[in-house]
Amino acid sequence: MDTGTIIIGLTIFVLACFAGAELIAKVPPTLHTPLMSGSNAISGIAILGALLATGHPESFNSISVIGFLAVILATINVVGGYLVTHRMLQMFKK
Amino acid sequence: MSQHIINLIYLLAATLFMIGIKYLSSPDTAKKGNFLSMIGMGAAIGATLAAPEINGFTLIIGGIIIGTVIGAYIAIKVKMTAMPQMVGLLNGCGGAASALVGLAEFQSNSTGFTPFTLITLLLSLIIGGLTFTGSLMAYAKLQGLIPSRPVTYRGQQAINGIIVLATAALSWLVFRDSTNILAISGVLVFSLGLGVLAVIPIGGADMPVIICLLNAYSGLAVSMTGFALSNNALIITGSLVGASGIFLTKIMCDAMNRSLANVLFSAFGKVDESAAASGEPPTGTMKGVEIEDVATILANAGTLIIVPGYGMAAAQAQHATRELADYLGEQGVEVRYAIHPVAGRMPGHMNVLLAEADVSYDQLFAMEDINDDFAATDVVLVIGANDVVNPAAKTNPGSPIYGMPVLDVEKARTVIVLKRSLNVGFAGIENELFYMDNTRMLFGDARASLQKLLAALKK
Incomplete structure (x- = not known):
């Protein structure tokens, strides 16, 4: 990885932190639990890394096994996170 | 593509x-x-x-x-009262996934790493690993699989310190030679151990902070994996989750008037014993009350504020609460709910439970929006809340919760406290509210009491 890529990555990281902080500060306390479960669901984005690790090798080896476990765990995180968030948000009524 | x-x-x-x-x-x-x-x-x-x-x-x-x-099975089955441990569990899955992706990356390309990639890979392994076991411990505590009280033992801080140093030393070995599988495994094992040891000394009442913090960690782990894989989607998403977790952690700490370091390192229960002993015992006597008397008080009230706490969740009393509130509303009583930020076991826990019971969200008020109204309120009904309504936080400098923002319920004309038993709250602190002249104690299971109360009112 060259220095340019690193700097671009760090730039994105810092900007996204500030953007995230701004957005999250506007979420009212009544929705803090769905905020947690929803952000939980998107942290399952690690599934992209898991998919690349699992689909990458030409032959079955230890990487495939590790990747396979990572796919399962990340999918639980994504599916479970979105579903509980949906279940909760459905209940909020005026 | x-x-x-x-x-x-x-x-x-x-x-x-x-x-x-x-x-x-x-x-x-x-x-x-x-x-x-x-x-x-x-x-x-x-x-x-x-x-x-x-x-x-x-x-x-x-x-x-x-x-x-x-994922679908647990998401559909989980009860709303169990949401804190559910979030903890999902967090753990995310952390474990990040750690495993880091591990796979180490295996697939063991020589061609730049120093920056190596550092971020190590961090995704460490943060992901401790998020995994830390979340499982938080889950076990909240689910009651292990005691929720702080677990402390002699030399705890020293042992934790040694493990941190060992993790750092092994990371250095991996940094020098990224094919050293033994050192990589060691880093992972020590990170897993660190997650367990960091959460066991933290008590059940402090879990809201831990759940938020672990949420932030799982985001950070994803960002680190993103750096290692040069994947912008992971970097951005991880920082969003990290920002959300840190924001909520800060709200929780502020609501308890404690620093994050104090929550993480001070095994709350231990601090209390000495402090509570030095504080003055409450004066006055506790006044018990019967269902019929409470029904009379409520029937004559014009304004009512309900203050729910973890006890409402534990007794699954949210539906009974709403039924009583609805009935009183029909009789012309103005009913509102006051929600303390740390009521329950995670941010917004009470709001979700009341939403489940079909309470309209515009009846729910945050502490700062309703605290001035207690003085003009006829009756306050405290359902399973304790420390968040303890006036000692304002008046008794010897109290371990002194300085914590609390709901000013004692300013109302009458305060009715629904409580399961005479036991003190999680923090083990005496509550002066229970001894005040305008407070009446209604002992028993919150749900049963509320149902009897409604039946008595309808008579």
Whole structure:
């Protein structure tokens, strides 16, 4: 990885932190639990890394096994996170 | 699909995640936001599957099916009162996934790492690993699988310190030689151990902070994996989750008037014993009250504020609470709810439970919006809340919760406290509220009491 890529990555990281902080500060306390479960669901984005690790090798080896476990765990995180968030948000009524 | 198009789709996904959070600013748009976020996730996964590097699909499809079945099953089955441990569990899965991706990356390309990649890989392994076991411990405590009280032993800090140093030393070995599988495994094992040891000394009442902090960690782990894989989708999403977790952690700490370091390192129960002993015991006597008397008080009230706490969740009393409130509302009583930020076991826990019981969200008020109204209120009904209504936080400098912002319930004309037993709260602190002249104690299971109360009112 060259220095340019690193700097671009760090730039994105810092900007996204500030953007995230701004957005999250506007979420009212009544929705803090769905905020947690929803952000939980998107942290399952690690599934992209898991998919690349699992689909990458030409032959079955230890990487495939590790990747396979990572796919399962990340999918639980994504599916479970979105579903509980949906279940909760459905209940909020005026 | 070319890498450029994939990266553009990743950007789209990240944008949809941000719009999803933006829509969470109101309960009216929140559901739509969650759907947009799901679409973003679907697009990112689809684009990755179309990447040229993906050769085999059998394991991927198998993994996704297994994960979907498990994830959907637990999400549909979980009770709303168990939401804190559910979030903890999902957090753990995310942390473990990041750690495993880091591990796979180490195995696949063991020589060609730049120093920066190596550092971020090590961090995703360490943070992901401790998030995994830390979340499992938080889950076990909240679920009651292990005692929720702080577990302390002699030399605890020293042992934790040694493990941190050992993790750092092993990381250095990996940094010098990234093919050293033994050292890599060691880093992972010590990180897993660290997660367990960091959470066991923390008591059940402090779990809201820990759940938030672990949420932030799982985001950080994802960002680190993103740096290692040069994947912007992971970097952006991880920082969003990290920011959310840190923001909520700060709200929780502020609401308890404690620093994060104090929550993490001070095994609360131990601090209390000495402090509570030095504080003055409450004066006055506790006044018990019968269902019929409470019914009379409520029937004559014009304004009522309900203060729910963890006890309401533990007794599954949210529906009984709403039924009583609805009946009183029909009789012309003005009913509102006051929600303390740390009531329950995670941020917003009480709001979700009351929403489940069909309480309209515009009846729920945050502490700062309702605290001035207690003085003009006829009756306050405290359901299973304790420390968040303890006036000692304002008046008794010897109290361990002195300085914590609390609800000013004692200013109301009459305070009725529903409590399971005479036991002190989680922090083991005497509550002066229970001894005040205008306080009446109604002992018993909260749900049963509320149901009897409603029956008595209807007579």
